Amino acid sequence: MSPPPLARLLGHARGQLLAGALALTALTGLVPSLPVTGPRVEAVVVIDITGSMNTRDERLDGKPASRLDKAKATLRGLAAALPCGSRLGLGLFAERRAFLLFEPIETCADFGALDGALAGLDWRMGWEGDSRIAAGLFRAIALAGDLGSDLVFVTDGHEAPPLPARGGPAFEGKPGAVRGLIVGAGGHSPVPIPRYDDRGREIGFYGAEDVPHENRFGPPPPEAEHREGYNPRNAPFGSHAAPGQEHLSSVRDAYLRGLAAETGLAYAPLDAPGGLAEALTAAATTRSRPVRLDLRPVLGAAALAALLVLFGLLPWHIRLRETVSRLRHGA
Amino acid sequence: MTVLARFGVTAPAWLWLLPLALLPLAASAQRRVPIPSLAMVPADGLSRLVDAVLTLAGMAGIGFLVIALSGPHLAGESLARTGEGAQISLLVDRSGSMNETFAGRQPSGAEESKAAASRRILDGFVGRRAHDLVAVSAFSTSPMAVLPMTDRHDAVRAAIRAIDRPGLEATNVARGLGLALAQFGTGAPQASRVLLLVSDGAAVIDRRVQPTLREDFAKIRPTLYWLFLRTAGSPGLADRPAGEDTPQAAPERHLDLFFKSLGVPYRAFEAESAQAVEAAIREIDRQERKPISYAERRPQRDLTGLAYGLAALAMGLLLAGTLIETDLATRRPASRPAASRETRRAA
Incomplete structure (x- = not known):
């Protein structure tokens, strides 16, 4: 049987x-799927859209690309690389402000919208030509703190107009209260910045005589009295325009690292090895979110x-x- | 589009394992029964059939598992439907004056700024309408594309929540309008299109830009709603200025006239309070709820579950085959070495 x-x-x-x-x-x-909690990041990305970001000293798919295009491509990669449940918001930096476009949204469910918004970024959205990085960064930190999220601040660190002799504005917030990344865009050798007319058409590059090379607000630097034509009352900065390299741009990573140290953020170059997702995850606040494990x-x-x-x-x-x-x- | 053309997988690397589905052709999962000669077994059509079915089931089991692992799906399709919904391009003024109250003051206490009121009311507007595609643009000195046309209303609400953040300086409505029109894109020309402009003022539209804007409006033919958040005491759309009636003296009135001359369905709502804004939005909501034909984009359909189901079905067949397997003889032959032994798949 x-x-x-x-x-x-x-x-x-x-x-x-x-x-x-x-x-x-x-x-x-x-x-x-199993409901589990996983560490996820929530950050608002503030991207510099000022003129120096148009400098073409980055490479994208082997072709020269502007810093802004490279930054957009990298950020789209970041949105795709972050695990589901992460949230990214988007803001613009120009002049001295951080202008919020939208609050953090889910990187998977709302990926199409996020990706499309990143792809649509354009320097023409800028409202003023100034690029006061430190002031903008501090406002972006305040904005991120207000939203209760972390910050990714993408910039080349090119202050325009240059900082005055006594240095930039001081950070008044609490260092480390908002965590996140400063991302440096651009190459290390100074290259000319493209120039556009008022209808947005490229008309060449900025020349040395087109930009101020010295900020003459506030007291003059200590060595000013040795300059030609110096007069304490009538010409405290000397009688000649200061020469300089402000019409050329490169990533000011030493300056950005200094800002990062001052504000308690981390610094990463745009082409960080391992991608921005890794750098951001390392720098960001760990937030436990309910996620579904497939x-x-x-x-x-x-x-x-x-x-x-x-x-x-x-x-x-x-x-x-x-x-x-x-x-x-x-x- | 045929079904086959819409089929796609998310992890195509798995498909390299698909040839493994041929394994059941080479070997059977059934018990091997040694018998001295196949000639001992009478030819049996039923056995052959069962054998073929089990081989196919084995191939299907492996094949569907591999396909399931590759994440099969059908790409989204566009279905022409009749329902309530529209393509809405939202154009929001983010100039500095939007952060003032309807009385033109800085908000204090329970007072609401114009931006905060529009944020609250637009949030409800988007939330109520499930089938809309919404794009968000903002403008001040320059136009800003905030979100492309999307059906993700969470994202739209995240963008609307940002509109009461401090605004920028000027009101450059012409370039904003150009961008908001561009947001409609080229697809789905039969869809109902709504351009909703929310602003608290206007600016002169450059004479050089006017023909371009006119052309764009004629091409896209959206229904245009202007929600004009009027500061108390400032001139309304119908008020003629005391002096010369030029666009510079009364930009709002002339923008209204420009809109009226476009030849598209247009309606302006002058709102002097949050309640009036709410009433205007409710009116737009009602107007755009007429049954319209639109193209519904269906999200991609996940076929993973189906593939696993088919794999499970095949394995169930195999299991049944194992359960009913029986010996040729009632007693298993002793495992004795035989000089030449043929085996046969026993069904």
């Missing part, structure tokens, strides 16, 4: 594998493995055993 079918089924390896594979596959329908690939792969053993390994194994036994018993 043969044993009951189920016991007979589970009594040998083939039955166990088959029943196991079926059970695992059935589980993909019953428990497709179990189906694990269950499905295990079921597939069981079937492959059943069809691929077992028959050959048995055949091999039979051959060995046949040889041993002397055919």
Whole structure:
């Protein structure tokens, strides 16, 4: 008399594998995902859209690209690389303000909207030509703090007009209260900045005579009295325009690192090894969010493995055993 | 579009494993029963059929598991439907004056700024209308594309929540209008299109830009709503200025005239209080709830569950095959070596 079918089924390896594979596959329908909490980031991205970001000293797919285009591509990559449940907002920096476009939204469910918004960024959205990085950064930090999120501030660090002799504005917030990244865009050798007319058409580059090279607000620097034509009352900065390299632009990473240290943010270059997602995750506040862990690939792969053993390994194994036994018993 | 053309997978690398589905052709998962000669077994059509079914089931089991792991899906399709919904391009003024109250003061206490009122009311407006596609643009000195046309209303509300942040200086409505029109894109020309302009003032539209704007309006033909958040005491749309009636002297009135001359359905709402804004929005909501035909974009359909289901079905067949497997003889032959032994798949 043969044993009951189920016991007979589970009594040998083939039955166990088959029943196991079926059970695992059935589980993909019953428990497709597990609710778990995972560390996720929430940050508002504030991107510099001032003139110096048009400088073409970055590379995108092997072709020269402007800093802004490179930053957009990198940020779209960041949005795609962050795990589901992360949230990104978007703001613009120009002049000395951080202008919020939208509050943080989910990077997976709202990916299309986020990606489209990043792709649509343009320097023509800027409202003024000034680029007072430090002031803008401090406002962006206040904005992120207000939203209760972290900050990603993408800039090349090119202050226009240059900072006065006594230095930039002081950070009045609490360093480290808002965490996040300052991302430096641009190359390290100074290159000319493209210039546009009032209809947005490119008309060449800024020349040395087009931009101020010295900020003459506030007291003059201490060495000013040795300058030609110096007069304490009538010409405290000397009588000649200061020469300089302000019409050329490169990423001011030493300056940005200094700002990062002052405000308690981390610094990363735009082409950080491992991508911005890694740098941001390391610098950001860890927020536990309920996320769903998709179990189906694990269950499905295990079921597939069981079937492959059943069809691929077992028959050959048995055949091999039979051959060995046949040889041993002397055919 | 045929179904096949819309089929796609998210992890195509898995598909390299698909040839493994041929394994059941080479080997059976059934028990091997050694018998001395196949000639001992009578030809049996039923056995052959069961054998073929089990082989196919094995191939299907492996094949559908591989396909399921690759994340199969059908790409979204566009269905022409009749329902309530529209493409809405929202154009919001973010000039500094939007942060003042309707009385033209800095908000204090329970008073609400114009930006805060529009934020609150637009939030409700977007939330109530499930089938709309919404794009958000802002303008002050320059136009800003905030969000492209999207059906993700969470994202739209995140953009609307940002509109009572401190605004910028000027009101450059012409370039803002150009951008808001561009947001409609080229697709779905039969969809109902609504351009909703929310601003508390106007500016002169440059004579050089006017023909371009006219052309764009004629091409896209949106229904234009202007929600004019009028500061108390300032001139309304119908008020003629005391002196010369030029666009510089009464920009709001002349913008209204410009809109009226565009030849598209147009309606202006003058709101002097949050209640009036709410009433205007409710009116727009009602107007744009007429049944319209629109293209509904269906999100992509996940077929992973279906693939797993089919794999499970195939495995169920295999399992049934294992359960009913039986010996040719009632007693298993002793495992004795045989000089030449043929085996046969026993069904």
